[in-house]
Amino acid sequence: MVGRLVENLELYGRLSELDRRAIAALPLTLRRFEPGEDMVIEGDAPSHCRLLISGLAFRHKTLRDGRRQIMSFHVPGDICDIEGLLLSMDHSVSALSRAEVGFIPHLAMEALLDGHPAISRALWRTELVEAAVAREWMVGMGRRTAYARIAHLFCEMYARLGAMGLVENGRCRFPITQTHLSDSLGLSVVHTNRVLQALRGDGLLSFRGGELIVHDWPGLQAAGEFDPAYLHLRSVAA
Template identity: 45%
Template sequence: MIAGSHFPNTLMIRKLETIFTFADEEKQALLNLPIQVITLKADQDIVRVGDRPSQCCLILEGFSCVYKLTSEGKRQIMALYVPGDIPDLQSLHLKAMDISIAPISPCTVGFIQHDDVRHLCERYPRIAAAFWRETLVDGSIFREWLLNVGRREAYTRMAHLLCELLIRLKAVGLVEGGIFDLPITQAELADAIGTSSVHMNRVLQALRADGLVQTKGKQVIVPDWEKLKEAGDFDPFYLHLEEAGVV
């Protein structure tokens, strides 16, 4: 997927343009933003609770997650991040992290120094507004996840999560014909929707049996988008995308 020296920047711009419109000068400034690209293994923490990072991370390939642990070590995945996302923009203004972020598949990320982002935002206030909007959308997704885990049955929760991922991946060009990669284990999906691994297996079997999804290795195939939306009680409004809901 990664090609060309400006790929990290163009992916970042493509994602931000799903929620914001830039002038040519602003796009060029984003293209010139220095980004250091590295590859991480699955479950290799990017940041941990209590860290004081001096950089933000941009997801370029693979999936990452935000998670927290109970005192007993039980994990709750609180958000999933896909290529184009910047999961720790809040670290620009919060001195210490209150969440941990880790790849859940082998992941390529781009690190952007806080000082570079601050200078960019000082020079281009509308870029600062775009980053602010990105964090607000992040908060909207957190609220929807709270509703999903707290008030929906596991079957509906999982259908809703699949709908969300399909829409978000489509926004950055990573869905073709209702097919997308989902490099996540059943245990990780269980941690994301707040159920056990055993029940997660039953939920996926039920979704397949009802013809809502098909799986082939790490690929997910959605044969009927409208049926999956109905099963997941899904309305893409909370994603605040310029063009959402059309697959």
């Protein structure tokens, strides 16, 4: 159940057997979410952490008039609302696809962190990587064209999913709509659609029915000015 979490935490350094056993012993309540369903809402002060076990999720803020900004995507092994441990939520988290989520009581989490500095440090590190990703998104929204921005996002997800073994033969599932894509990148759906066609036309990728196919990985990286260093992964999808 927590396999992906341990994997995630061990990306940069092994945990002790003791640490691993403590994680495995976490009390976990399972729940399933349907696509689009909210897992936490802005303003909540959650009493549990939500560990994504299968499926994808995303963080977002929605303004009064309906404009929405998606701020990150989450893959299995991520805790989607870790900040809820210390702060109230200033944004919402929703399921992208059908998702299985493990609920871990804050009390258990706090005990785990206080008793296991190595886990605390590893979890903090995943947090820092998330912040690095957020900064890279800022660079994109502030300083890159729509074309580069879209290319970059696909590079990022391709690399992240690849690192989890979810890329096969240049293909991976990435079940988002063009609306999600637009809301991630700060674009209109219309423009996103046209730029997507350009990327396809340039032979870089196809994206259809929630499946991403990368036809020209070096070309796509160049188009997106993608340098995976900020992901702090150990290896990158070939």
